Amino acid sequence: MAPADQLAFPSPPAGSHPLRLLNFERRWLFAVVATILPGGSSNRLPWGADDVPLGRFLDDLLDSAPLKFVAGVRACLWMLLLCPPLVLGRLTTFFGLNTSERLKLLERLKSNRVYVVREMPLMFKMVACLGYCGLPTVQKRIGIHPTDTTPPEWALPESDGAP
Amino acid sequence: MSGAILELDSFPGRGPVEDSADVVIVGTGAGGATAARVLAEAGLDLILIEEGPPVKTAELRSDMYSAFKSFWRDMGFQVAEGRAFTPVLQGRCVGGTTVINGAIMHRMPEAIHGAWRDEFGVSDVLTYAALNRVYDQLDRELHVGTAPEPVVGNNNALMRAGVERLGLRGNLIRRNVHDCQGSGHCNQGCPTARKQSMDVSYVPRALAAGARVYATCRADRVRIERGRAIGVEARFRDPLGRREGPLVRVHARHAVILAASAIQTPLLLQASGVGKSSRLVGRRLQTHPGSGMMGVFDRPVNVWFGATQGYETTHYWGERMKFESVGMPLEVAAARLPGLGPAALEEMADFDRLAIWGVQVRAEAHGSVRQAPFGGAQIKFDMTSADLERLKLGLFRVAEMMFAAGARAVMPAVHGLPDRVHSVDEMRKVFDVPPDPRHFHCIAAHLFGTALMGRGPSSSVVAPDGQVHEVKDLYVADSSVFPTNMGVNPQHTICAVAWLFAERLADRIARA
Numbered sequence: 095m096a097p098a099d100q101l102a103f104p105s106p107p108a109g110s111h112p113l114r115l116l117n118f119e120r121r122w123l124f125a126v127v128a129t130i131l132p133g134g135s136s137n138r139l140p141w142g143a144d145d146v147p148l149g150r151f152l153d154d155l156l157d158s159a160p161l162k163f164v165a166g167v168r169a170c171l172w173m174l175l176l177c178p179p180l181v182l183g184r185l186t187t188f189f190g191l192n193t194s195e196r197l198k199l200l201e202r203l204k205s206n207r208v209y210v211v212r213e214m215p216l217m218f219k220m221v222a223c224l225g226y227c228g229l230p231t232v233q234k235r236i237g238i239h240p241t242d243t244t245p246p247e248w249a250l251p252e253s254d255g256a257p
Numbered sequence: 258m259s260g261a262i263l264e265l266d267s268f269p270g271r272g273p274v275e276d277s278a279d280v281v282i283v284g285t286g287a288g289g290a291t292a293a294r295v296l297a298e299a300g301l302d303l304i305l306i307e308e309g310p311p312v313k314t315a316e317l318r319s320d321m322y323s324a325f326k327s328f329w330r331d332m333g334f335q336v337a338e339g340r341a342f343t344p345v346l347q348g349r350c351v352g353g354t355t356v357i358n359g360a361i362m363h364r365m366p367e368a369i370h371g372a373w374r375d376e377f378g379v380s381d382v383l384t385y386a387a388l389n390r391v392y393d394q395l396d397r398e399l400h401v402g403t404a405p406e407p408v409v410g411n412n413n414a415l416m417r418a419g420v421e422r423l424g425l426r427g428n429l430i431r432r433n434v435h436d437c438q439g440s441g442h443c444n445q446g447c448p449t450a451r452k453q454s455m456d457v458s459y460v461p462r463a464l465a466a467g468a469r470v471y472a473t474c475r476a477d478r479v480r481i482e483r484g485r486a487i488g489v490e491a492r493f494r495d496p497l498g499r500r501e502g503p504l505v506r507v508h509a510r511h512a513v514i515l516a517a518s519a520i521q522t523p524l525l526l527q528a529s530g531v532g533k534s535s536r537l538v539g540r541r542l543q544t545h546p547g548s549g550m551m552g553v554f555d556r557p558v559n560v561w562f563g564a565t566q567g568y569e570t571t572h573y574w575g576e577r578m579k580f581e582s583v584g585m586p587l588e589v590a591a592a593r594l595p596g597l598g599p600a601a602l603e604e605m606a607d608f609d610r611l612a613i614w615g616v617q618v619r620a621e622a623h624g625s626v627r628q629a630p631f632g633g634a635q636i637k638f639d640m641t642s643a644d645l646e647r648l649k650l651g652l653f654r655v656a657e658m659m660f661a662a663g664a665r666a667v668m669p670a671v672h673g674l675p676d677r678v679h680s681v682d683e684m685r686k687v688f689d690v691p692p693d694p695r696h697f698h699c700i701a702a703h704l705f706g707t708a709l710m711g712r713g714p715s716s717s718v719v720a721p722d723g724q725v726h727e728v729k730d731l732y733v734a735d736s737s738v739f740p741t742n743m744g745v746n747p748q749h750t751i752c753a754v755a756w757l758f759a760e761r762l763a764d765r766i767a768r769a
Contacts, residue, residue, distance in 0.1 A: 139602040219597065
């Protein structure tokens with residue numbers, strides 16, 4: 095694990111305007127992103143979504159992105175939530191699955207024959223990577239020397255010193 | 258006399274802002290800024306209206322999300338709808354797309370000019386000799402040249418090796434970059450301001466000659482009276498749409514020039530009631546759909562160092578395809594890697610071994626642009642079967658080049674193919690993939706034809722001197738007027754066409 099001053103502070107999404115996802119939807123999105131980028135699973139890149147302030151990134155993204163995109167994220171979240179009976183034959187929701195089953199579900203969706211279904215995991219991964227891979231700490235670990243090592247605005251430690 | 262950049266916060270009051278100039282230009286990208294450079298240095302008083310914010314090099318962050326949020330239209334999420342969603346990449350800032358593109362400067366192929374001349378009658382102003390005269394001047398002023406060898410970078414060097422081993426014709430790309438440092442950050446805004454994007458080249462020249470730039474100010478319509486353009490109505494808006502400022506009414510004494518891109522210009526024309534006789538405004542959208550492929554190498558490639566797009570081959574240009582290296586940032590490339598979960602992190606950790614090259618197709622398909630019901634642009638575009646067959650062949654050829662350069666595997670990102678392909682023979686399976694855009698991942702970066710230039714008002718929107726047929730003193734100076742796509746990157750030609758239109762307009766005003 096990197097020192098806190100390098101990674102800023104992990105935090106769950108705080109929520110904002112309901113049109114731009116309700117708080118529980120934001121927490122779902124965070125959970126999906128954490129499935130795609132699980133912490134402690136790679137020695138070479140040990141941090142996952144839970145270890146970096148990706149919740150704050152999601153808040154920033156959802157508050158700034160065009161409404162059409164946010165509506166797409168919402169639709170994908172609900173489809174993902176409700177699809178396990180159809181894809182895995184299990185009468186549960188995405189959140190009723192354990193981590194490896196969630197991953198299996200996302201893998202199945204990725205190779206689905208229906209275009210919008212297989213684009214769904216790609217969209218979640220795009221969101222996850224847009225935040226996670228922009229962190230100077232992550233880039234340095236990969237060998238990239240960013241031209242500017244200031245973390246993105248959303249990853250800066252909060253001024254009140256929390257948590 | 259020196260001009261100024263005015264923004265939302267420059268006008269704390271709510272009352273309308275009134276201003277006037279000889280010429281009002283909407284857009285500060287390749288077309289608008291070049292027209293401004295010519296007109297301002299001809300002694301004309303100018304106002305430029307730009308929807309996006311100014312770029313401050315010292316404040317640029319190196320991550321892609323910050324760039325998306327600040328300088329890309331719709332934060333990079335703009336898409337064309339069809340059977341598949343195709344991202345449509347555009348800048349939205351002072352300097353327009355030139356701030357976030359790969360800085361590629363390509364002259365129009367003579368065959369394309371021939372078609373424009375013979376089929377669309379555009380040779381009055383845009384003779385090939387005139388274009389070449391302006392290309393030469395642009396080359397000098399924008400420092401167009403190839404990347405110095407120390408900053409070519411492995412991604413470009415490997416493509417050169419692959420192309421040469423296959424005996425193809427290829428070259429280092431000519432770019433408008435002065436003393437490139439190889440930061441590999443062209444898409445985030447050049448951190449060293451070496452890229453001669455319009456925000457550091459022609460906009461400052463226009464400002465130095467007294468032009469005023471209204472930034473974070475979106476043009477809503479052209480003001481037309483008795484068949485003549487007399488100005489533009491705009492409004493200051495925070496780039497993320499959270500805050501509105503005052504209305505802006507600018508009066509144009511001689512002309513209004515629209516150079517807001519092949520997406521925004523037709524929307525402005527439609528909102529202003531222009532284009533009824535030809536019914537072509539917003540139609541005939543053409544693009545160069547492109548798709549990237551990653552190759553896995555045994556030795557470090559370090560795609561993040563070197564010219565972002567430094568090598569190309571036009572060997573197959575006659576077959577409507579062109580190939581380029583594409584130094585994609587990690588944030589974008591990682592999303593394209595096939596793994597999820599622990600595999601995703603392992604693949605990211607190997608990012609230093611990946612090369613990224615792509616193919617762009619000179620597509621035959623025509624799309625359209627119109628105002629979406631809740632604001633913004635509704636873009637429709639679908640590749641034809643022939644375009645998709647070319648894309649398949651193009652992807653196959655990228656794989657051939659990668660294996661020739663020593664790749665261990667390639668990642669084609671095509672539905673129906675394995676995540677990793679290990680040989681040219683295995684890649685032949687791409688020819689069995691149905692010609693359906695939903696099997697591929699494409700982007701559209703070059704846009705053309707939505708305010709077509711041609712001879713008469715029934716078959717085109719704009720005359721060969723850039724003036725709109727239906728409205729006196731209203732000009733279009735961006736790639737909207739291009740009668741067809743070109744098969745090469747359009748930045749150089751957008752600048753050249755805008756230059757020639759502006760020269761003629763300055764002449765006309767001087768004579769008047």
